[in-house]
Amino acid sequence: MNTKPTWFDTSIESTLLAHESSDDEQGYFVYQLDALKAHLAKLQQQDVIKLWFAVKANPLSKIIQTLDSEGFDFDVASSGELAQVLAQGISPDRILNTGPAKSKKQLNAFIKQGVRTFVVESLNQLTWLNEVIAEQTLVDKPTVLLDKPTVLLRVQLQWPEGEKNPLGGNSLTPFGLSVQEWQSVHVSDYPNLDICGLHIFQWGNMLSNEKMYSLWGQMVSPLINLAADIGMELKILDLGGGLGIDYLNEGRGEAQGGGDTLSWQQIITDLADIKAQAGVDELWLELGRFAVAECGYYVVPVVDRKMNYGQDQLVLAAGINHIIRPAITEQPFPVTLLRQSNAPSQVFDLHGPLCTSMDKLGHLPLQNDVNVGDKLVFGYCGAYGFTESIPFFLCHQLAAEYVFQAGKLIEIRAAQAASTYLA
Ligand SMILES: Cc1ncc(COP(=O)(O)O)c(C=O)c1O
Numbered sequence: 001m002n003t004k005p006t007w008f009d010t011s012i013e014s015t016l017l018a019h020e021s022s023d024d025e026q027g028y029f030v031y032q033l034d035a036l037k038a039h040l041a042k043l044q045q046q047d048v049i050k051l052w053f054a055v056k057a058n059p060l061s062k063i064i065q066t067l068d069s070e071g072f073d074f075d076v077a078s079s080g081e082l083a084q085v086l087a088q089g090i091s092p093d094r095i096l097n098t099g100p101a102k103s104k105k106q107l108n109a110f111i112k113q114g115v116r117t118f119v120v121e122s123l124n125q126l127t128w129l130n131e132v133i134a135e136q137t138l139v140d141k142p143t144v145l146l147d148k149p150t151v152l153l154r155v156q157l158q159w160p161e162g163e164k165n166p167l168g169g170n171s172l173t174p175f176g177l178s179v180q181e182w183q184s185v186h187v188s189d190y191p192n193l194d195i196c197g198l199h200i201f202q203w204g205n206m207l208s209n210e211k212m213y214s215l216w217g218q219m220v221s222p223l224i225n226l227a228a229d230i231g232m233e234l235k236i237l238d239l240g241g242g243l244g245i246d247y248l249n250e251g252r253g254e255a256q257g258g259g260d261t262l263s264w265q266q267i268i269t270d271l272a273d274i275k276a277q278a279g280v281d282e283l284w285l286e287l288g289r290f291a292v293a294e295c296g297y298y299v300v301p302v303v304d305r306k307m308n309y310g311q312d313q314l315v316l317a318a319g320i321n322h323i324i325r326p327a328i329t330e331q332p333f334p335v336t337l338l339r340q341s342n343a344p345s346q347v348f349d350l351h352g353p354l355c356t357s358m359d360k361l362g363h364l365p366l367q368n369d370v371n372v373g374d375k376l377v378f379g380y381c382g383a384y385g386f387t388e389s390i391p392f393f394l395c396h397q398l399a400a401e402y403v404f405q406a407g408k409l410i411e412i413r414a415a416q417a418a419s420t421y422l423a
Pocket of ligand 1: 057098201204240
């Protein structure tokens with residue numbers, strides 16, 4: 001029996017089968033916009049959380065436009081992301097800037113373009129932003145101070161050796177600063193800024209509501225204490241992203257007792273509680289994968305099949321040059337064969353064309369009649385796909401990007417041969 005996995009929407013199958021790729025198209029992404037819109041609308045049916053979209057997950061114009069149409073605002077982490085969001089006609093007052101690499105020059109450029117919400121990740125960033133406002137006020141309108149930007153300080157927590165560490169490890173990152181470092185500031189020292197919030201995000205791909213709630217709960221008191229220490233009236237708490245996607249199908253689902261995949265309803269209940277505990281007016285999340293992963297597929301042809309030391313291998317037309325996430329997280333995207341087959345399944349090693357053993361998209365089951373010329377579809381590729389890859393190595397073609405809307409496949413970005421980017 002040909003069973004398709006639950007993540008694959010079979011209503012798109014005939015369109016993908018009928019699609020004829022050009023010679024340059026060695027793999028493509030397709031995003032189901034109607035399904036995305038319906039999913040986002042569900043996320044917005046609540047009044048507990050203000051939702052931002054972490055643009056790094058998928059900066060395609062059509063994706064940004066769909067999030068805009070469902071009332072999401074936008075978290076950008078670079079000038080490129082800012083330009084892309086502004087190019088979709090989004091007002092800069094709906095943009096938040098996060099990221100550890102904000103130079104004074106970048107902060108200046110963001111303020112000039114009208115961005116007024118910042119997650120600040122270092123003492124330098126705080127000083128620079130305060131200076132930028134004073135300097136631009138002098139240049140533009142010496143008598144009127146520019147609107148004070150809303151500033152959240154990004155906190156990185158660690159637990160003392162030997163204590164139960166809810167984050168599972170104390171690896172040091174450049175994202176934010178310790179409570180101790182932030183304690184050296186007082187908000188009144190930055191008169192040009194409205195420092196009124198804290199940001200914390202140190203977890204990834206969480207699949208359990210229970211774990212998530214317990215983790216968030218343990219952040220509340222250190223954050224409240226920090227706010228009091230530095231003279232901040234804590235109005236906004238931003239808990240970043242990290243809501244998980246069950247790439248490996250580990251969730252047991254309701255029928256089997258549930259519990260291993262996230263329930264959005266439970267998140268709302270839990271965050272209402274966290275919001276009350278923290279006593280904040282606003283609770284923010286910047287969603288990446290939880291917003292867009294499910295709407296996207298990546299389609300790629302099989303160019304070779306061989307047996308090697310007893311292992312069946314498939315070599316695909318593209319691998320980590322189009323979609324690197326599996327190699328850097330050791331977490332494959334699930335895969336299915338793009339055609340009907342009643343053959344039994346077996347496990348294959350799925351390799352791309354690059355000259356590195358890293359170029360592997362997984363060790364995954366497929367029907368055992370899969371062969372050269374077949375196409376494979378990978379799921380949950382709406383997030384961390386096209387722009388997270390390493391497209392230039394070995395001079396292969398860039399992937400194409402399509403949207404599927406009202407039953408039609410529409411090309412947004414054509415595949416490109418290496419001659420278009422080689423100098
Ligand atoms: C500051 C910030 N917020 C939100 C996100 C989105 O994370 P996720 O895709 O896990 O929701 C990221 C991802 O790196 C991030 O850096």
